[in-house]
Amino acid sequence: MLACAEGRNNTAVAARLRVNRGTVNKWRARFLARRLDGLGDEPRPGLPRTITDAQVEEVVVRTLEEVPEGATHWSKRELARRVGISPTSVHRIWRSFGLQPHRAEDFKISPDPLLIDKIRDVVGLYLAPPANAAVFAVDEKPQIQALQRTAPALPMLPGVPERRSHDYVRHGTAGLFAALNTATGKVIGKLSPQHRAVDWRSIWSRKSRTPSAPSPPVPATARRWPMAATAVSSGRVTGRGDQQRKNAGSSWPFSPGCRDRRTSR
Numbered sequence: 001m002l003a004c005a006e007g008r009n010n011t012a013v014a015a016r017l018r019v020n021r022g023t024v025n026k027w028r029a030r031f032l033a034r035r036l037d038g039l040g041d042e043p044r045p046g047l048p049r050t051i052t053d054a055q056v057e058e059v060v061v062r063t064l065e066e067v068p069e070g071a072t073h074w075s076k077r078e079l080a081r082r083v084g085i086s087p088t089s090v091h092r093i094w095r096s097f098g099l100q101p102h103r104a105e106d107f108k109i110s111p112d113p114l115l116i117d118k119i120r121d122v123v124g125l126y127l128a129p130p131a132n133a134a135v136f137a138v139d140e141k142p143q144i145q146a147l148q149r150t151a152p153a154l155p156m157l158p159g160v161p162e163r164r165s166h167d168y169v170r171h172g173t174a175g176l177f178a179a180l181n182t183a184t185g186k187v188i189g190k191l192s193p194q195h196r197a198v199d200w201r202s203i204w205s206r207k208s209r210t211p212s213a214p215s216p217p218v219p220a221t222a223r224r225w226p227m228a229a230t231a232v233s234s235g236r237v238t239g240r241g242d243q244q245r246k247n248a249g250s251s252w253p254f255s256p257g258c259r260d261r262r263t264s265r
Contacts (some may be wrong), residue, residue: 001031001039051089058083059093063101073101143195146171177203 003013010028014021030038059079068078076090083090094100112118125133151165175195179188192199 001027004028051085055083055085056093059085059090060097060099063094063099143173144176145173175199179203 003016004010004024008016010021010024013024017024027039032038062079062082063074066074068074068082071078076087076094080087080090147168148171149165150167150169153165154163156162172193175192177190177192177200180186181188188203190199190203
C-alpha cells in the first residue's frame with residue numbers, strides 16, 4: 001500500500017516487490033473497499049490451525065539453545081516427541097525459519113596482527129592496481145602422485161565406468177609449474193621432481209626469455225607447489241626461500257601467508 005501511495009501502478013509495484021500483479025490488484029482493491037480492516041487476513045477454508053505460536057516458539061528455541069542428551073543436534077523425530085507435534089511439522093518450522101541443525105560450517109581466525117593491512121593490499125591490487133605493476137596470483141595444489149596400479153585398468157563399457165584396482169605402487173611425486181599469459185592465452189608449463197625455490201624461479205626465467213612476451217608487464221596467473229613466494233622486479237626474477245625470509249626479517253613487506261605479490265618496474 002505504501003508503494004501504491006507513491007503513485008505507482010500495479011505493474012510497477014509488482015515489479016518492485018517481485019510479486020504477481022494480481023496480488024497487488026487484490027490488496028489494493030481490499031484497501032479501497034475496507035481501508036485498514038481490509039489488510040487483515042480473512043478466514044481460510046479447511047481445518048483450523050492445530051499448532052500454536054507457543055509450540056512454534058518452543059521448536060525454534062530448543063533448536064537454537066538446547067542439545068539433546070547423547071547427541072550433537074536435534075533430529076526432527078526427537079524434537080517432535082519432546083514438543084508433542086509431528087516430525088513433518090518440525091521440518092516445516094525449520095524450513096520456515098531457515099534452521100538446519102544437521103549442518104555445520106568451519107571458520108578460521110588468523111592470529112596475524114597485520115592481517116587487515118595485508119587484505120587491503122591484496123584487494124587493492126584488483127580494485128586500484130598501481131601504474132606499471134605486474135600482478136601475480138599464486139596458489140598451491142596437492143602433490144601429483146605417480147601411481148602404478150597392480151592390475152591393468154578395465155575399459156569403460158556402456159553403462160559401466162572405467163574400473164581400476166584398489167591397490168597401487170607409489171613412484172614418488174612430481175611438481176607441476178604453470179603460468180598463464182592472460183594477454184596471449186599461452187600456457188607455459190614445467191614438470192619437476194622437486195619443489196624448491198630454484199625450480200619455482202625457473203618457470204619465470206623461462207617466461208621472461210619468451211620472444212613473444214610484450215615489453216609492458218602483463219598480469220599472469222600461476223599455480224605452484226608449496227614453496228617460497230616470488231617477486232618480479234625490473235625483469236629479474238627473485239625467490240624467497242625459507243632461509244631468505246629468515247635473513248630478511250621484517251624487511252619484506254609481505255609475509256609468506258600472503259599469496260598475492262605486487263612489485264613495480
